[in-house]
Structure formats: C-alpha cells, structure tokens
Amino acid sequence: MQQDAVSLKALAAALGAAVAADGREDAEVGDVVIMEPGEALTPVPGALVLAVGTRGATAVTSAAEAGATAVAVRLGTGEDALPDAVRRAAEASGIAVLGIASGTRWEEVAAEARRVREAGGRRPERRGDLFSLAQTVATLSSGVVSIEDNAHRVLAYAGPGDEADELRRQSILGRACPEPYLAMLRESGVYRRTRTPGEVVEVEARPELGLSRRLVIGISAGGRPLGTIWVQEGGRPLAPTTERALRGAARIAAPQLIDLYYEGDPNARLISRSALAHGLLTGRFNSAALARHLGIEASAAAAVVAFDLREQPADGSDVSGQEARRAEAAEIIAVHAAAGRTNALVVQACGQIYAMLPQPEPVGTGRAGADGSDDEPLLRWATEVVATLRRHLKTPVQAVVAGTAARLEDIPAVKLRGYNALQVMARTPERSVDTHRNLRAALVVRDLLRLLEEHDEIRDPALRDLVARDVQQGTRLADSLLRYLDAFGDVAAVAKTLNIHPNTLRYRVRKAAALTGLDLDDPEHRLLAMLQLRLGRATPQESADPFPTAAGDASVSSPP
Template identity: 50%
Template structure:
C-alpha cells in the first residue's frame, strides 16, 4: 500500500469488507474488528464521541485519529467512501512501527474515489438469477404470475402461509447523483434502503424475499410458521424502520399485510398493505408501522374521502363557501366546527384542543351555522359536515 500502513475497508455499519495482510503491528482495534468482522462497540463509542463518524458521513476529507495507548489504539487515518452525498463506507489506515508515508492523505483520497466507483458498479451488477427472482416475485405480488413459478424457482412450499410487508420512503437526503452513475440521490437512497430491508428481514425470516416497485419496497415472507403472532412481525418491521432512521437518516413507513393461508394469496396481502400505505401517503395514518386491522377506521374514512374527491357534485356548496371564506379572511370557522363535531359537541374539550376559550368556540360554531344554514341537531348534516370539511382540506385538530 502506498501509505505504508495497514488497511481495512468497512461499510456504513462498521462491518469489515476487506483488509490487507498484517503483522504483529496491528493494534487492538484492528485485531478485534477483523476477528469479529465489525468494530467492537467500546471503540466505536469512542470514535462517535470524538466526532469521527460525523466527519466521515458529512465530509470527503481525510481525518486523523491520534494514538491512544491506554485504549490500545495506534494512530490512523480514515476517509469516507462516498457517492455524491451518500456514504458507502470507510477506508482506515493504521500506522505500524513506521510512520505513514508523507502523501498518505492524498493517496487515501484517490483510493476512496476509486473504491466508490467499484462499490457503485458492484451494486448495479445484478446477476441473471437475481433478475429472474425479482421478476417472478414482482409478478406474484401484482397477480400476473402464478405462485408455482416462484415456488419452483426458489424451492418454496406454496401450500404454507405467507404475508407481504410494504415499505415507503418518506424522506431522502438531498445531494448530487452518485459519481459514475446516472442515478438520482433518491434512487440511490432507495437502493440502500432495499439492501437494508433485505438484510434485516432475512435475519428474522431466512427465506424472505424483497422486491422494489416504483416508490415502494415489498418484502414477501413465505412459509410462515404456524401460530406466528402479528406482534412478532410488527416488531421485526419496526426494527427495520429504526435502522433506516439511524443508519440512512431517512423516515420509513411500513404496512404489514395480513397472513394468507397459501402463497397464492400473496397479491391479496399486498393489496391490503397498499391500502394502509396509501392512507399513510394521504396523511390519514401517521403511525410508522401499522396493519389494516390496527387502522381500519382511518383507512376506510380515507378511502371514502378519495371517492368523494372524484365526485365534486356530491359536495355541499355551503360548506365549500365556508372553507373559502376562512381562506380569504383568515378566520377559523371551519376548523372550529370540525373540532366541535369531532368532540361530539363537547365544547370544553374541543376548545382545549384548539387552545381557545369555550365561549369563542361557541361563537364560531354558531356563526358557522348562520353562514351555512346547517342544523347540527340533524345527524345527517353533522356527518356531511365532518366528511366534507376534511375533504376540503380543513385539518383535524
């Protein structure tokens, strides 16, 4: 190596991908990292405390870490391997018995750029077998391919239960495209996300399959054990959402589809997961991880509102006028009316949620009735107002 040091390359989770041959000059950090294929947590904590990982995530420059004999750490240099703003890993060079070469930092910068090109290229080179698997899986999930093709190709028992989990990326870090590729930062983050989901779900269910599809990623869990508790799967998926936030800096929402008795039911499990994801898209469901059973009321109301949105003739023009008046004059009559209805007419509870005096709320509700001609004593008019005020964009309190 041109630096004269002892080299190792790690991924973004501090797992060792490759390392150079070394002698007895290696320090405890390198020895434990190689033996465990991951940096030991006490040392990683120190590096976090010193701001090393923060520097590697946010900067393309080389950072030097002084020797710490009391910790068994020798002097070393490190540089992040990056594709645009997306971190791919780190190159570490530990100093041995001799000082590092004078131009080691320049050599490291060049090595990081070359390594980035190789890592990006490797990620884009998908084998024919993987392509076939992804094609069969995508066909199974959308119902265009029968389950037997997937079962035969992968050696699965199509007679056993399965379920589908859908994932949606909500936030992607800004930045330039990965060097040497035409992928956007969002696409690159989605590739990272697919890899993260694959690793975590495979750790929990050995024959899980992952398929990206447009803006979403789906995981099929075939051959489920009998009696698998929904809470168990929910916990697995929550771990993935936590890992996406902690390691990729993105917000992930996930919908757990129902267990279907045989593999042929996978499209139905995906459809139910999609209903929850669409409710999440519309902001009707705010949970990070949910199943249809948990949020069925919110999903159904959201679907009713979507149907009404396609039928503008089914709106009450008096309520539309009330919303438009609020927009023009900066008043809050529609929001106050909705809060009042949501609270079943409990003025004090609704006023508390709006942070206004109960008398103010009473005035606003009375004024809304005067302007619209609604009679809130009629349940049909209350129901109509609740639906349309949400449809017209009046935010629930």
C-alpha cells in the same frame, strides 16, 4: 475520478493499512510503483510507491520528490502505527504514508493495490452482491466482515480497514486465511461447529497472535457446506443483533455461493430471482409456477410488510442517492427477514420496499389470518427493522404490516393494502410502524373523500359555501366546526387546541350551523359535515387528509 484511479481512503481500507494522510484521504492514486533499496525514482506523479526493503523517513522523502501521491512502508514487528520519524517526514514533504503490517509480502500488496485501482474503488462486478451483503453485515454488526468459500478463500469483505486485525489483513492481502490460523481454528473445533446450520460460533481474542474476538457462521445448502461469514470485533463491541444478522446473511449468501461453485453468474441468478419475486408481488405471472421456481410451497400463506424511506427531495436532484439508499435498505430488510424465514423475499416496487414472508401453515391453523388478526409478531419485527433503518440511513422510515395472504395468488391484493396504508401514514410522520387493520377506518374515509371530490353533485352547497366564506373573510368557522365534531362536542379540549376562549368556539359553531342550516342534533347532518369539511381542509396541492391535525403544520420527525 479518472479511469483506473482510486481514492487513497479506499486503497488504505482494502490494504488494512495504518495511514497518515493529513486531509489527503480523497487524493487519487494512479499507478503502483515498486522502489527497491537505494533506487533513485524517476518522476511518478499520482502513484503509490511501495518502499521495499526500507521503513525509514528517507523513502518517504524520495517518493515525495518524485511526485507520488502516497508511499507504503512496512511496519516493524508488533507495531500497529507509523513511527514518529515517518510521520514527521510525511508532514514535511506533504505526502501520504501507508503502514503495511509486518509479515505481509510486497507482491501481495502490489497485486491487491492494482486490483482495487483497476476497479476504481468499486467492488468487483462478478461478486458484487457478496460485497454488498458483507457491507450490510458490517453496518448491522459494527464489525469488520469477510465472506469465505469452503477453501477459505476470501470472496468479499467490508468494514473499516484500519480496525482490521493481523488475521484479517493477511487474509485480505493473501486472498486466503493463513495456514497457521487455519490450523488453530481446526484444532479448536471452530470449523466443525460451523457445519451445524444456523450456529454462530465465537472465537475468543488471542492478542499474542494479533487475533481479535470474532463470530463466524457457516453457509450451507442441502447439508453441503459452502463457506463461512466472519465478523471481527473492531474499535467498538459488536452489536447485540450480530448473531441474528449472521443467520440472515448466511441464508442469503447460499444461492450466490452455489453459482460460484458451478461457475455461473450470481448476478444473473439474483436478478432472475428478484424478477420472479416482483412478479409474485404484482401478480404478473402465475403464482403456482413462480412458487416452484422460488422454492416456496404453492399452498403457503404469506405475510406482507411494506416500507417507505420517506425521501422526497424537493428538486429531484438526488435520484441516484435515493436509489442507492433504497437498495441498501432492501439489503438490510432482507438480512432481517432471512434470519426468521427461510424463503423470505424482499422486493422494491412503486418506490417502496416489500417483504414477503411465506409460512407453511395454511391460514386458520393458529397463525395470522387473511384479515391480519394476529399482527403482533410482525409488528414487533417491523418495529425493530424500522429502528435499524432509521439509525443507519438517517431517514424517517415508516412501515405497515399489510396482513397475510391466505394464498400466494392473494399477495398482490395485500401488497395494495400496504401501499395505500403507507399513503395514509405519510400524513402522520410521528407513527413509525402500524398495521393495515388499525388504519382501515382512515382508508375508508379517504376513499369516501375521493368520491365526494369527484362528484360535486352529491356535496352540500351550503358547506362548500362555508369553506369559501372562510377563505374570503379569513375566518375559521368551518375548521372550528370540524374540530368540534371530531372531539364529540368537547368544547374545552378544542378551545385549548385552537388557543381561543370556549365561548368563542361556541359562537363559531352556532354561526356555522346557522349559515349552513345544519341540525347538529341530527347524526346524519353531523356525519355529512364531518366528511365534507375534511374534504374542504385539503388544499389544491395536496390530497384529502383523513386525519385531523393540531394547530400548526406537522413536521417530519427526525430519525433516532
């Protein structure tokens, strides 16, 4: 896209306009030109023409003849769709038409169109994180979102522009809520109720005023109100989790609005906070000092939950796309985390995402211990977050409840447990969420296999020869023996898995024992065979697999 150009789709969304584009939604809009009544347009290739003073098809035809990409016409009072005559003129002339709501001032439309064009369709950098947060809330709620400061000025917005109601359109175009609506909201006590921390207020639909149903929550810090977050119901009902998403978003928005009030740089503050949180996760700096900066009690315990989107493009061509989805996932996780914990921290590290959830009670006071003995609440929370991520990102996300660090300085060790557990889970994609405690045995086996892999001198040569013999002769003696041992000698079950007769399995097991000299009545012989044959199952291209798999390759399950 050229400098200072924006797609018609982005422009229509920003203006909250009805649109007739007929496949031209991605066309670029360059300049913004105002056409007065009776004015003959000079050539304006690629421009958006604002047809001031006329709504008819004549303006559409004139703009098309001047080479414009699109023309904006005003809708009649009470209309929310373009008139048929205007649509027919657009189809005949091959130009896109935007329908601007009645009552909207043309200078507001021109200013907003130029602002969006100059940003190239991107959100403004200064308030980029508020726009990102608004988009996350819109994603989680299925609604149309706006974030306002205490003077009711719109700071950020997101959601489908064509589903915006009259209030939303006027608020976005005017950059503030219209005074008649403000008076109505004040009289009904909405703003008074938003001053109660954590309270989500419902505003019922008022069709006669062009007002759809919406939910709103106040943003505050230290008892001082800072602003509000609004979610308007659009073409479908709001998601059941909208209230929880609003509570989390309000906590995340508070420090950003504090910076805006004091004319600071919210991006610099958030980058600094992110860097501090990353230092806490990795142990790069003194944890007590970091805790003071992050507003966390130095004596607090902290649970750690690790997430992986499981995106690995074979050719590495979509790195930027991965980074964008990971950033979106981190924002969604942060909203969920902030809804339950005031000082929750979410950090990207090692290609994964980690949620650190500080809790004021020291370990041993009835909550989760350092060994993760009470993982159930975290497991339920992680399961809900993974389901949300799979639904919105369409990737086979997995998560591990790594456990709870007794002290903040123990977080890096718990983080490492989560990292290792996610590596193990990658071999069983049917698992969406698990705990480090459940995976501990698999991790121990993996470490033992690495030890065997690195020290050839402690392996049994006969078992190594058995694996090599299978490769050379195309037999499956080693694999059959391992499956037999894993199944505690259940011949019928293993034979069914391998799709062979039970007598065939018995023959393979006897022959493998004869070739290797194993005494299968000796528990140490059995243990040695189970460990070394698992190592033999791995190919040179993959790490040792601590999990036995069914016949055939396991495939990554599709997200719900």
